[in-house]
């Protein structure tokens with residue numbers, strides 16, 4: 001039984017290794033893990049709870065809002081609202097930042113998330129997930145409520161980030177202090193148990209993940225990368241194409257097996273499809289902590305300062321050698 005490391009025990013032990021830590025971050029991570037458990041339960045029972053399908057609304061991105069998107073967003077807000085640690089949140093589903101009631105002491109963190117990534121897959125029972133990140137607010141609390149400026153920080157300033165994936169089992173993966181830890185939800189205990197300590201991504205490009213249907217619109221970076229992974233080069237012997245269409249699932253698989261995920265600019269998605277703040281930045285932080293890299297092709301994702309909470313970017317994320325190849329060709333003069 002001593003080997004049974006719950007996320008709670010893990011957070012206490014991680015905190016004990018940093019005597020200067022106040023315990024607030026552990027508490028905040030606990031709140032996000034609680035939300036992930038509730039969302040997981042709703043995803044598992046979606047077909048029975050009448051929460052499949054759309055709400056009839058379209059979000060600020062112009063995308064159809066699914067009932068489970070809404071439910072996941074409200075669950076996270078409920079778990080973050082009253083812990084006194086969070087001053088504001090930004091989400092894929094809300095047009096603007098949401099200022100949370102500060103309570104007796106104003107929260108010193110801001111949290112941003114995609115509540116249910118891959119939600120177009122919901123009705124087909126394909127893995128989906130929650131992607132999140134945490135910054136310390138930069139404006140002084142005595143200046144009043146947080147503003148969008150508190151979210152306009154580079155990914156390198158993250159305190160922690162991670163994701164939950166609702167797949168054949170539910171996992172919670174987070175990075176903090178350069179260490180990536182993965183937990184699997186034991187449905188009997190209702191607890192996240194440490195199953196993947198110190199995740200390091202293998203330096204082999206086992207999987208390549210890209211929506212090849214769009215390849216005729218691609219620039220030199222993704223075109224060169226696709227040609228490379230399909231070549232006879234010894235590095236790609238035994239590699240295979242894998243594309244779920246849920247970013248969180250594709251990145252998680254490639255993190256564990258080695259691989260590269262690319263969503264470049266194309267005719268439909270000028271400037272890229274994926275969102276910088278609550279998709280690219282949190283996943284880049286996890287992947288870099290595990291030994292990989294993430295880039296737009298021209299800029300390291302973690303160096304970018306968002307100009308808007310819903311800003312989109314081209315994304316290449318995974319093994320460093322493949323990201324470097326993509327960058328080298330992306331910056332070629334055309």
Ligand code: AHM
Nearest residue numbers: 116117118119120211245246247248
């Ligand atoms: P979502 O956040 O609205 O679910 O959209 C983002 C998703 C990603 O999870 C996935 O990588 C991508 O869109 C798939 O796009 P496409 O269907 O164009 O390949």
Ligand code: MG
Nearest residue numbers: 114116117118
């Ligand atoms: Mg998403």
